[in-house]
Amino acid sequence: MSFEAVIGLEVHVQLQTRSKIFSGSSTAYGAAPNTQASAVDIALPGVLPVMNKEALKMAIKFGLAVNAQINRHSQFARKNYFYPDLPKGYQISQFDLPIVANGHLTIDLDGEEKVIGITRAHLEEDAGKSLHEDFHGMSGIDLNRAGTPLLEIVSEPDLRSAAQAVAYLKKMHTLVRYLEICDGNMQEGSFRCDANISIRPQGSTKLGTRTEIKNVNSFRFVEKAINFEIERQIDLVESGGQVIQETRLYDPDKDETRSMRGKEEAHDYRYFPDPDLPAMIVEQSYIDQIQQTLPELPDKRTKRFVDEFGLSELDAAMITQDRALADYFEGATGCAQGNGKTVANWINGELSAQLNKTDIDAEHIPVSVEQLGTLINRIDDNTISNKIAKTLFQQLWQQPSDITVDELIEQQGLKQITDSGAIEALVDDVIAQHPEQVQQFKDGNAKVIGFFVGKIMKASQGKANPKQVNQLLQQKLS
Ligand code: ADP
Numbered sequence: 001m002s003f004e005a006v007i008g009l010e011v012h013v014q015l016q017t018r019s020k021i022f023s024g025s026s027t028a029y030g031a032a033p034n035t036q037a038s039a040v041d042i043a044l045p046g047v048l049p050v051m052n053k054e055a056l057k058m059a060i061k062f063g064l065a066v067n068a069q070i071n072r073h074s075q076f077a078r079k080n081y082f083y084p085d086l087p088k089g090y091q092i093s094q095f096d097l098p099i100v101a102n103g104h105l106t107i108d109l110d111g112e113e114k115v116i117g118i119t120r121a122h123l124e125e126d127a128g129k130s131l132h133e134d135f136h137g138m139s140g141i142d143l144n145r146a147g148t149p150l151l152e153i154v155s156e157p158d159l160r161s162a163a164q165a166v167a168y169l170k171k172m173h174t175l176v177r178y179l180e181i182c183d184g185n186m187q188e189g190s191f192r193c194d195a196n197i198s199i200r201p202q203g204s205t206k207l208g209t210r211t212e213i214k215n216v217n218s219f220r221f222v223e224k225a226i227n228f229e230i231e232r233q234i235d236l237v238e239s240g241g242q243v244i245q246e247t248r249l250y251d252p253d254k255d256e257t258r259s260m261r262g263k264e265e266a267h268d269y270r271y272f273p274d275p276d277l278p279a280m281i282v283e284q285s286y287i288d289q290i291q292q293t294l295p296e297l298p299d300k301r302t303k304r305f306v307d308e309f310g311l312s313e314l315d316a317a318m319i320t321q322d323r324a325l326a327d328y329f330e331g332a333t334g335c336a337q338g339n340g341k342t343v344a345n346w347i348n349g350e351l352s353a354q355l356n357k358t359d360i361d362a363e364h365i366p367v368s369v370e371q372l373g374t375l376i377n378r379i380d381d382n383t384i385s386n387k388i389a390k391t392l393f394q395q396l397w398q399q400p401s402d403i404t405v406d407e408l409i410e411q412q413g414l415k416q417i418t419d420s421g422a423i424e425a426l427v428d429d430v431i432a433q434h435p436e437q438v439q440q441f442k443d444g445n446a447k448v449i450g451f452f453v454g455k456i457m458k459a460s461q462g463k464a465n466p467k468q469v470n471q472l473l474q475q476k477l478s
């Protein structure tokens with residue numbers, strides 16, 4: 001029998017508000033333990049939560065971006081459980097009335113589009129952190145993270161493979177950064193996901209029993225964890241066993257998932273509306289106002305880059321993946337007389353290579369859009385060769401400066417030699433020095449041309465116009 005995998009994802013997105021969701025403490029990452037935990041965050045008796053309006057705004061922004069319904073009446077609920085890093089004994093979350101419901105996200109895998117349903121997205125607070133390493137026979141508790149606003153985005157079980165799940169996550173990651181609601185930092189836990197996985201016989205429409213893999217924090221590990229889990233479930237069923245509903249943990253060192261807790265230990269969260277927080281009633285005019293602030297979203301921008309600049313779908317999608325990179329593209333294209341295709345080639349070639357090599361993000365590209373734009377213009381008008389442009393680009397990357405590209409070309413005497421007299425002299429020289437190769441050419445070895453071009457370019461320190469060199473060589477040799 002062949003099986004089909006069914007996957008649904010729960011993504012936790014940390015909203016980049018300055019203060020926490022129900023208190024005024026800072027959400028900044030990396031401070032000394034418990035220095036950013038107020039009376040509300042450590043749950044002193046008698047304190048009351050106050051909703052952070054910015055978090056609500058961000059949740060609505062997200063809902064609008066995935067074409068969801070914004071629930072004008074939503075409600076916070078208490079999710080009760082006991083854990084050392086949860087001093088209240090409950091987490092404030094949303095249950096039956098989430099702020100966002102019924103949206104969708106379109107993924108693109110090898111040119112095939114698939115619409116993934118988003119069941120809901122709700123606001124909640126993060127818990128603190130238990131620290132086991134620094135203490136002997138005890139655990140430390142850091143409540144700096146307690147009360148950090150999260151948006152939990154729950155997908156429909158619409159995904160059918162690990163690759164689709166990763167495509168969905170990447171798309172989501174791009175989107176929340178575009179919306180400027182999350183910094184997307186996966187190492188710091190700003191964007192993390194639980195994966196629910198089941199299998200069923202191919203053709204069946206009934207859902208199988210699922211397992212849930214908790215908190216995987218890199219795209220690569222999500223893919224590996226899901227693939228491992230699909231295989232494990234298939235092996236189990238094929239050998240006569242049954243999948244049991246349980247929570248599992250992925251161990252990247254061993255590349256396997258292990259049982260964490262079974263259904264028997266599953267929590268009964270005893271949800272009920274939080275009496276300390278009134279229902280959130282949102283006016284339609286407020287939603288409309290937020291709609292106005294939405295930036296152009298990645299899918300639309302990709303399409304525009306294809307239509308407006310003639311980029312390939314793939315090139316456009318690579319660039320729009322990152323909002324800062326897409327902004328850079330538009331800036332440089334403006335400086336390069338609208339020559340978007342060439343700019344895209346530079347960005348997806350030279351520039352991306354540098355970004356990867358130097359571990360710089362697109363917001364901090366050291367070469368300015370004017371500099372890249374002018375480099376392209378100077379190739380275009382034959383002032384410099386492509387090769388010299390690349391060298392200059394490297395220079396500017398390594399030693400960022402406000403100097404203009406034209407000044408740089410002037411300073412270093414890099415202007416291309418287009419004076420045909422000067423080029424002719426070089427050509428004659430090289431021909432005179434290499435009678436053997438001239439003979440080879442005459443004997444029908446056309447490839448020898450490349451040898452001459454190389455010599456001449458070298459003699460001119462890369463400044464001779466290669467096209468003219470080629471033409472002159474053809475003339476003189478034949
Ligand atoms: P819970 O509240 O226990 O986490 P939900 O019903 O909210 O459960 O589902 C959580 C996630 O699990 C959703 O993303 C959903 O799509 C997914 N899911 C539910 N049932 C299955 C299943 N049988 N196989 C795979 N994923 C599933």
Ligand code: MG
Nearest residue numbers: 010194196212
């Ligand atoms: Mg769950």
